[in-house]
Amino acid sequence: MKKEPHLLLRRVSYLKSLFLMTCLLIIATSTLAQTKNVIGTVTDISGEALIGVSILVQGTNNGVVTDLNGKYTLNHVPENATLVVSYIGMLTQEIKVNGQSTINIILKEDSQQLEEIIVIGYGAAKAKDLTAPITVVKGETLTSVPSTTPMAALQGKVPGVNIVNNGAPGEGPTVQIRGIGSFSNSKPLFVVDGMFYDNINFLNNADIQEMSILKDASAAAIYGVRAANGVVLITTKKGARNQKAKITYDGYVGIQKASNVLELCNAHEYATMLLEGNYDAYQAHFKQSIDKYGGSYADTDFHNWTFGADNNWYDQLLRTAVITNHSLNINGGSDKAVYSVGASYLYQDGIMNIDNNYKRMNFRGSVDYDAANWLKVGFNGVFSNSTQQVPNNQAWQKAFNCPPIVALYDENNDKGFPDKFGSPDAIGYTSNFYNPIATAKYFDSSKENYQVLSNFYAQIDFIPTLLSTKNRK
Numbered sequence: 001m002k003k004e005p006h007l008l009l010r011r012v013s014y015l016k017s018l019f020l021m022t023c024l025l026i027i028a029t030s031t032l033a034q035t036k037n038v039i040g041t042v043t044d045i046s047g048e049a050l051i052g053v054s055i056l057v058q059g060t061n062n063g064v065v066t067d068l069n070g071k072y073t074l075n076h077v078p079e080n081a082t083l084v085v086s087y088i089g090m091l092t093q094e095i096k097v098n099g100q101s102t103i104n105i106i107l108k109e110d111s112q113q114l115e116e117i118i119v120i121g122y123g124a125a126k127a128k129d130l131t132a133p134i135t136v137v138k139g140e141t142l143t144s145v146p147s148t149t150p151m152a153a154l155q156g157k158v159p160g161v162n163i164v165n166n167g168a169p170g171e172g173p174t175v176q177i178r179g180i181g182s183f184s185n186s187k188p189l190f191v192v193d194g195m196f197y198d199n200i201n202f203l204n205n206a207d208i209q210e211m212s213i214l215k216d217a218s219a220a221a222i223y224g225v226r227a228a229n230g231v232v233l234i235t236t237k238k239g240a241r242n243q244k245a246k247i248t249y250d251g252y253v254g255i256q257k258a259s260n261v262l263e264l265c266n267a268h269e270y271a272t273m274l275l276e277g278n279y280d281a282y283q284a285h286f287k288q289s290i291d292k293y294g295g296s297y298a299d300t301d302f303h304n305w306t307f308g309a310d311n312n313w314y315d316q317l318l319r320t321a322v323i324t325n326h327s328l329n330i331n332g333g334s335d336k337a338v339y340s341v342g343a344s345y346l347y348q349d350g351i352m353n354i355d356n357n358y359k360r361m362n363f364r365g366s367v368d369y370d371a372a373n374w375l376k377v378g379f380n381g382v383f384s385n386s387t388q389q390v391p392n393n394q395a396w397q398k399a400f401n402c403p404p405i406v407a408l409y410d411e412n413n414d415k416g417f418p419d420k421f422g423s424p425d426a427i428g429y430t431s432n433f434y435n436p437i438a439t440a441k442y443f444d445s446s447k448e449n450y451q452v453l454s455n456f457y458a459q460i461d462f463i464p465t466l467l468s469t470k471n472r473k
Helices: 004-032 139-143 221-227 267-277 279-293 313-317 394-401 436-441
Strands: 035-044 054-057 063-065 071-078 082-086 093-096 105-107 117-120 123-126 134-138 162-164 174-176 189-192 195-197 208-214 231-236 243-256 321-333 337-349 357-372 375-389 446-460
Touching: 054 071, 063 071, 093 105, 134 139, 139 208, 189 221, 195 446, 243 337, 267 279, 313 394, 313 436, 394 436
Parallel strands: 035 105, 189 231
Antiparallel strands: 035 071, 054 063, 054 082, 082 093, 117 123, 134 208, 162 174, 189 195, 208 231, 243 321, 321 337, 337 357, 357 375, 375 446
């Protein structure tokens, strides 16, 4: 009978432990269940599926666009999140998830946006009166995304326009408006304030007031054969009449980091893969690496060998890069004149861990003046100076090929100068293998570019306004 209280205490202690484990399991399960996948379809009020609608989890970078059937799948969405749904020409909606797994969305037209005046090849028209496929993008859209070029900021935002970013500092993206043509050149025509250009990489996003993308032949007919791949019309910022000088600043500092990087084998995994495949063919390379850089192959089982050299070449080649952009604009005007001036500076480091970057300084000015009631003159100008330090992109392939059992540096490498890099041929590999860091570092290529965009005009009204045709009762 004396043992019964102890037995009771043990049972109580066991039940407490069981209860605690159950609570922890419930908490862990609820934590995992806090996010879910959300699917659905986006249509207009007539039930037509909308392609390329942007759906973003508010306050995050987690977003997708709808497919050809208007469908979307958004992963890892918190149960209490808010979805921001936006599409050009439609009203932006904010929708609470509230634990739902399926959310079908109906977007309504933005009537105010349809009343806006759109610049097209042969003049201007109201958006609601247009039948041609023309997309207008405001300057605010371009500055909402940190990017070095205006077209890069449009990636995934304009339906029917395929934009593939290069990733190298200062390099513009590949832009296809009307698909891949039968000729090798599928670049669209860029028209900046009436001047023709092959690209607009020299422009700063903050200097653009709006862009009109003309997608079909009828909208771009005035430009002839050069418009075969579509036309992008850019209007730079202007001043406003009867406005005091308005000073605006826009800037950001951010970092860039490679994502979804291919995972490479470490030294042990590399040895296991090759030696299990053909021990006699590859064992010499591994023993030479151990003799030269340290480690041990004393164990008869190669699975237990150790290596002094163990490099992940992608980790050695990559870095977190800085990007920063600053722009200052002054706009204003009087009864007869409007003006806009600005300056901007952009700096971008490359993610390859060597000297590769892009610097750009821009100056912009615009003046429109009513010299008389029949004469209007004006000037638009952009001066751009950029410097680009180009990386050796072959280093990425070398990093993929180079064995991890090669040391980054080898003090005994008498052939190495000025840096004594490790070399694959020192452990018996052929000349098809290279140290990728040496490949990247011993490469020097830079570009400096000066570009001037200037446009003078005079507009003369030969027929006075009083003589214009009017409706008569």
